[in-house]
Amino acid sequence: METPTQHPILLLFLATLLAAVGLIKPKFAPHWPAWFHALTRVVIFILLTVLIQKVVGSPLRPHFATTNSGERLWGQLVETSWWLLGARGSIGIIRLVIILEDKPQESQIVSDLLAGAIYIATLLAIVDFAFAVPIGGLLATSGVIAIVLGLALQNTLSDVFSGIAVGLERPYRPGDLLWVEGPIEGHVTHVTWRSTHIATSQNNIAVVPNSVIAKARLVNRSLPTGTRTDSIELRLDANALPEHCLTVLEAATLACRLPLAAPTVQLAALQGDGSVFEVSFAVLSSAALSAARTELFMQIHRHLRHAGINMAVAGVAKLAVLEPPSLKAILKQSTLFGVIDTDQRDMLADRFTTVTLPAETTLIQLGGFPEVCFIIACGTAEITVEDPSGPRVVYRMSPGEALGAIALVTGSPYAVTAKALTPLKVYRLDTTAVAAAIKRNPELSHALEALAQHGMATQVHDAAVHPDLKSDHPEMFLSRLRTFLRVSQD
Numbered sequence: 001m002e003t004p005t006q007h008p009i010l011l012l013f014l015a016t017l018l019a020a021v022g023l024i025k026p027k028f029a030p031h032w033p034a035w036f037h038a039l040t041r042v043v044i045f046i047l048l049t050v051l052i053q054k055v056v057g058s059p060l061r062p063h064f065a066t067t068n069s070g071e072r073l074w075g076q077l078v079e080t081s082w083w084l085l086g087a088r089g090s091i092g093i094i095r096l097v098i099i100l101e102d103k104p105q106e107s108q109i110v111s112d113l114l115a116g117a118i119y120i121a122t123l124l125a126i127v128d129f130a131f132a133v134p135i136g137g138l139l140a141t142s143g144v145i146a147i148v149l150g151l152a153l154q155n156t157l158s159d160v161f162s163g164i165a166v167g168l169e170r171p172y173r174p175g176d177l178l179w180v181e182g183p184i185e186g187h188v189t190h191v192t193w194r195s196t197h198i199a200t201s202q203n204n205i206a207v208v209p210n211s212v213i214a215k216a217r218l219v220n221r222s223l224p225t226g227t228r229t230d231s232i233e234l235r236l237d238a239n240a241l242p243e244h245c246l247t248v249l250e251a252a253t254l255a256c257r258l259p260l261a262a263p264t265v266q267l268a269a270l271q272g273d274g275s276v277f278e279v280s281f282a283v284l285s286s287a288a289l290s291a292a293r294t295e296l297f298m299q300i301h302r303h304l305r306h307a308g309i310n311m312a313v314a315g316v317a318k319l320a321v322l323e324p325p326s327l328k329a330i331l332k333q334s335t336l337f338g339v340i341d342t343d344q345r346d347m348l349a350d351r352f353t354t355v356t357l358p359a360e361t362t363l364i365q366l367g368g369f370p371e372v373c374f375i376i377a378c379g380t381a382e383i384t385v386e387d388p389s390g391p392r393v394v395y396r397m398s399p400g401e402a403l404g405a406i407a408l409v410t411g412s413p414y415a416v417t418a419k420a421l422t423p424l425k426v427y428r429l430d431t432t433a434v435a436a437a438i439k440r441n442p443e444l445s446h447a448l449e450a451l452a453q454h455g456m457a458t459q460v461h462d463a464a465v466h467p468d469l470k471s472d473h474p475e476m477f478l479s480r481l482r483t484f485l486r487v488s489q490d
Contacts, residue, residue: 012074015051018044019081022088038096041089045082052082059083060129079130087122091115113164162210163193172196172220177286179219180208221286227260228289229282232296235274237310237319242267242275245309248378249277251422252303255380255396258292259283274312299398306399307378325400327352327427330375336402340447347441351433355426363403363418363426370407370414372430376400379424383416391417408434409452 022044049059056062056075059082064072095111128135172178172188178198179185186200196213198206221228236245246265253263263281270276279300283292304311308324328349331337337345352375357363363374366386376399383395394416397403407414408431438444 009071011051011055012071012078015048015055015078016074016081018048018051019078019085022048022085023081035096038089038092041085041092045085045089048082048085052078062129076130080126083122083126083130087118090118158211160193160210162214163191163195165214166191166196166210167193171218172222176220176222177226179221180213181216181218184208185221226285227282228284228286229280230289230293231278231280232293233268234277234279234300235271235312235314236277236304237312237322238270238272238274238317239319240275240309242270244307245275245277247422248303248307248309249279249300251378251380252299252398253279253281253296254421255299255303255398256281256292256295257393257396258288258295263296272317273315302398302400303378303380324377327375327377330377330400330427333400334375334402336405336451339450344441344444344447347444348429348434348437351437352427352429353433355428357420357424357426359420359422359424361420361424363420363424364407364414364416366414366417368414370404370411370431372428373402373404373408374418374429375402375427377425377427379420379422379426381418381424382421383418385416396421405429406452409448 022041025040025044052059052062056064056079059079062075062079064075091111091114094114124135127133172191174188174191176188177186178188178196180198184198184200184206186198186206188196189199189205190197193210195210196208198208200206234249246267249265250262253259253265256263259281260283263279265277265279268276268278279296281292281296283289305322306324308322310319310322313319325333328346331340331345331349332342337348340348354377363381364370364372366384376397378399381397381403382393383397384391384393386392397418403418404414406412408429434448438448
């Protein structure tokens, strides 16, 4: 072991200067690369070790001056700086190694934990080696204090260590849509060592302790993509044939536009008080989920009503028979035919014929001469227009909706193409039937004119939603209408 030199003052000064450079250097060069910081710390630490060995001997077994208290304190401070530089150099090397593994989130947490452990160990070493204070009693006292603090702060410590686990595992990150068992659902805004902040759909911030996060079930709805899937459960009348229910529900799902693809329908259970069906669907993001569920429920209700299928009541095995609405009831509830007087509307209803069509049947063709109109009784039809890239879907028709009525009355060419997505039951009315009805009751022509004018207003409203559905100018529209009505009366 090298003994202290006979000229310590100069060496103490050099050691102090070197230690000061090592301690304050990062403040003046914050943008240096991490590897260069680590290298300079190692070099400075080696040089300081050599100087300290010449002044006080081995840093692990130092021999300070006993005659001069000032010189002794100076040597102890230099010894302290040696321990601090060693600690900082070790932390710098550890952080450099972890960063090279390209895991920034984990590197931050691990390096902070290791830095804390190294600094605690360094503080104990300084007390023991530099100032020759026995640490045995200190450790015993610290242990008692640690136990007391641990009991008093066990919830906080649980949150902190759970936060460390969450940071290492990274099941979510800020911006993710997270569901936490409880339930809490929203976008993660901030993650700390103690808690996770979640912005809910009610415009609130839920602060969830990390200890709760660690124990709860989590669903990250942003991974692997933001696409959201969900399902709804329906209990239908046990007396209705399951295959008929499946057909009606599938037609209802095909009428929906919001889900990414056609929802799937399956029979989930058969029970005495009803058959349970599950409808699963997907949307592009959680923002569209509520609207998609609403659209599904509305279409399902419409299709079930027109098919005469009751919703089941739990505990009730037998329900009253639900009759599908008649054609006269459909026309009365229609926004188009509802403007006609009851007698004239019933007379017109008698001219409709019932037709069953298979799927993929074309009902009307874009640009075709209007000879017929339809009222959908059961099933779903798809309305398309022609784009440069090909046919584009603009609407899907459900039971109770009319197709081609305005074109039939005015003689305007069909503006769209309509095709059956599912097997259809429709009510059909052609021009000859309309002409026969007008000849029998000439007053019907005035009712049809009111119907057509109301329908034109409705069509203009629809054009605002679907720009491809175009209507004529009003004067051209009325000219066509009156020409058709005069021809029908002749």
